[in-house]
Amino acid sequence: MSTDERFVGKDIPASEFGGDEGDVAPAVLAALRSFADQRIRRAELLEVLADSRVFVPVTAILDSSEIDEHGHKVEKDSHMATVSMQTADGRRGLLAFTSITAFNEWDADSRPVPARMRQAAAAAIDEGADALVIDVANTHRTALTDRELDALASGEPLNPASGDPAIAEAVAAAISGIGQRYGCQFELTPPQGEAAIRLNLLAKPGLEPRQILQEVAAVLQADDYLRTALAQGVELGVATAE
Helix, strand or coil, rough: CEEECCCCCCCCCHHHHHHCCCCCHHHHHHHHHHHHCCCHHHHHHHHHCCCCEEEEEEEEEEEEEEECCCEEEEEEEEEHHHHHHHHCCCCCCEECCHHHHHHHHHCCCCEEEEEEEEHHHHHHHHHCCEEEECCCCCCCCEEHHHHHHHHHHHHHCCCCCCHHHHHHHHHHHHHHHHHHHCCCCEEECCCCCCEEEEEEEEECCCCCCCHHHHHHHHHHCCHHHHHHHHHEEEEEEEEEEE
């Protein structure tokens, strides 16, 4: 994973954070740890995070320089840019930290700019990021993607992915060839665990579920939209066909 500093900095007002000593709120830390241990669901985590304060790292980017009369290279123009992480497959995540301590564990040289979580989510969307990565250097590291970012930025509750028409349509299109080839059907349901959705193969005599589900997993992973929209994963199962 590499660091990418090409995001344009956001003008985030900091006046409301006067007197903030930079500690993480106990409720926020508890929610992140509980989510990491799978003791609460994603919607519960977002409810706690929504109005919390985070620190977004920014760094100075040199635009141009010149040589002074003593032959030294000096900065002429620069701008501030937020910092993101980039994965090997090109996806980018804007970074946010719940405390100055968590920030410094990652990089003590960047400048921490305080913002509400909703503002950070909106900034990630505006800059075309795939995720907002919280406390990247910590064991409770959490990435919020696509639908979570939309929910935070808009102030709306997080609706289940299994009930999202756009996701249902994209899943149906991705696996239609498999269904035709094997003469089988699937159903999309709410997950039993922490995954975004559950996709059940409606089993009939003569089918080999393992082979079919392996192919389903491969086509879902290969779909750029679904890989982002279903970043929390997909439960694959088998149900009895009626």
